[in-house]
Amino acid sequence: MNMSRVWVTIIGGAAMAAFGFAQGGFDGPGRYELTNLKSGKLLDLDRNDQTTVIQFSPRGAENQRWDIERAESGFYYIRNAMNGKALEITRNSNSSPLVCGRFDGNPNQQWRIQPGKDGNALIVSRAGKTIDIPDGSSRDGLRVQIYDLNGDSNQRFIVRRVARSFEGDRDRDRERRFRREPDANDRDPHPDRFGRFWDNREQMWKLAGDGACFYQQPDFRGKALCTGSGSDIADVSREFNETISSVKLFGRAQAVVVFERPDFRGARYRINRDERDLTRLRPGWTDHLGDRMGSIRVN
Structure with missing residues (x-):
């Protein structure tokens, strides 16, 4: 018998950041669902390999929920609620796959949540690329990538809180x-x-x-x-x-x-x-x- 967070820098003035976050749905550390504006699908961690980040129709499962927690210098960790692994980039080049890796706080696991058009949110890596749904496809199981930021709807997310923040006891x-x-x-x-x-x-x-x-x-x-x-x-x-x-x-x-x-x-x-x-x-x-x-x- 044999018997795993995300960093985000707020840019711009405090008033603009607060407005963008309120409109996008992010209002501080807590557990969230991240829905792509173009495809309508949720950011999802593949339950099979527990590493590949895909999009999928809402199922109310923990692998579709993400813990956004505060780190130093205005950054955040974004970690999957199923296994605690952190969103990270493997290469800082267009079309590189987004993955979840064991959390260790390295720069590739650091993100900022940036206000997008119409009050939605862009999730941008410390290296400058943003989370992107290839061609805005709505196909379930499609692998998510990073790409140069252009602000189109396939890069914008609705951030919906599903559990309270553990501020002060993260x-x-x-x-x-x-x-x-x-x-x-x-x-x-x-x-x-x-x-x-x-x-x-x-x-x-x-x-x-x-x-x-x-x-x-x-x-x-x-x-x-x-x-x-x-x-x-x-x-x-x-x-x-x-x-x-x-x-x-x-x-x-x-x-x-x-x-x-x-x-x-x-x-x-x-x-x-x-x-x-x-x-x-x-x-x-x-x-x-x-x-x-x-x-x-x-x-």
Whole structure:
């Protein structure tokens, strides 16, 4: 059984920027949908490879929602709500594909939101290219690119808030979504900005806040995969290439739902408490899941 933000510089005078943002829909850090004015489609992260940025008809899914969070010097991060990966450019040339990469704060992940015509928003990289829908096509699944800024409708977006801002506590949403295999040597006793920390007294990884950690060894030992309540792990094998032998709930998390296959398909099994040794549950779930753990939800 094997078991990821966007920078934006405000240009022009404060009054003009505020007007443009209010009209475009951006009014500070929070979770947003980004709809292209020309195609009417949403900016979407491909759920298959979780890297390719496409456009798609609205589905109300987390991969179509983006967390815009403040960074220094007026820039912002734009990170996908499904996995926390950040919008970034791979090359600063016309028609280069827009992708989502693991967030590390590099300049290619820095953006500005700039007022466009009729109060819509342009999303412009630090290097100067803007997000662009090729030829303004409305085809679902079309890859999104960057291009020289011209202000046409295929480069303008309606920015619609779908969740409140965590101003003053911008780490809270990130710690809900954070999940990765920690480096065994990176044992910081203080919660990082994502909520993960090493408890030296108990010699185990823990999560600050509501969520769960999945451990490589029984009794909550070894490497750990941690994720917040309300977060989904659509494909366990992509996130954690280790056997999961125990699970621990933190905060107000009430249960873990394990699915047989990726993308929350197939049979499911609910774990309602801390389990020091998942092998003890195998007789109970083998008839439903076999010996697999395809995807996970934490409630």
